[in-house]
Amino acid sequence: MPTFDSTLIRPAALTPTGEDLLPVLPALAPLLPGGGLRRGAVVSVLGDTGLLLALAAGAAAVEGAWSAAVGLPDLGLAAAAGYGFDLRRLLLVDDPGQHWPEVVAALAGAVGLILLRPEGPVSAQLAARLTAVLRRGGCALLVAGPWPGAGLRLAVKSARWFGLGDGYGQLVGRQTEVTAEGRGAGARARTARLWLPDEHGAARVVEPAESADAVPARSPGAVGLPGVVGLPGSAGLPGTAGPAEAEPAAGGLGLAVV
Template sequence: MWLLYERMFASVDRLETRPALDEHLISRIRPMVAPSARLLPVVEALQPLLPDGGLRRGSTTVVVAPPGHGGATLALTLLSAPSAAGHWCGVVGMGDPGITAMAELGVDLRRVVFVPTPGGKWAEVAGELIDGTDVILIRLGLPVPHAVARNLIAKARDRSAVLVILTATSGQWPIGGDVELSIPHAAWVGVNAGHGHLAGRRAAVSVIGRRGANQEHTATLWLPSASGDVTVAAAR
């Protein structure tokens, strides 16, 4: 019996000391996934801003903007093209979401599940939605503990989901995103001393990313435009 036991371990030892496979070979053994399948689409206006022209599965995008300055519009726009392409989306912590606005942004509401007031359980709710949907938007209320953020990022990577974090200040999300979008400047047009009506918000959107976009890059967008969607604004 003892002998058998020893031999079992002997074989394990042999396995571990086996020469490592050639890197080139490993890359060929891995299941092949077309690059396009690892990328979820985004609306045309956002394509030049994102490192791969889309949302990379397993990645985290952080949208930083103080409340009322376009962050919600920008974050929700990231759901438009994926939901329209058949991907399910989850939205956590957005109380009283304006559904008409989301429809105008091009979000296919048939594939969006909302948990508007998850309370203290938001991280668990987000975790469950990472299992069930492809794009998960989380609006943060309070600073997130490092371990919680790390777990969500790891889970999203594991399930090939896209995490979109909407936060008022970059300090609330302790780990930098793969892509970080911010809105350094925004101004509404169309209203003036009683006349007109809100007809769009011209906004400068900046991006910094870890891969392929280390240089900060800024674009001027209608966030939203007069028809309620997000488009590229002509330079003035």
């Protein structure tokens, strides 16, 4: 595993108490201690890139904020835009290979948020070193997969797509059950039922009247799958999808079945 020299990273102090949280979309705030992403912390997002994007979208939409995606070459940019990303301030490092630790360390002093899919397993020692760099830079890290010592872990427990009839139609939304658990302030397990995305490509809470068996109405202006993530299986990944789903097309495009 390549090594990096963390002394080459310009130190930066964390912002004062009360300002050390990056905002998240309102639908996801109840899942996080304090209702936001803590600067310098690592959050592990298991099995669902749609959740990863939605979790990052609030911070990425802040005026003047920069974010980066490392090791996510098939990231659905249409999905990111649907959740609120300003793509003009999103840096893409599609294929860093085994040099991803150096890339993350360098970016930690330049951006406020990094989305990462590591190349292979991450050792506890490397995770601790990178976490120290992130804390100095005040940068939050969202990892697609496990991360040793992550302060918070989010996962999609179940998911179901809506919009398809008996072999025809267009996917218009996905209901999910999201769980969050971690250490310290995040030790209490939390659960939320969310649209990821709804028929407009946004993330929002599933209302009580929207039962798991009710197909959402196709309202004027609704577009097919603006929030679908362009990673194979990211509609819920094997083991997370509910019955009668269909895999979305890569790149966040609508999928029509005839």
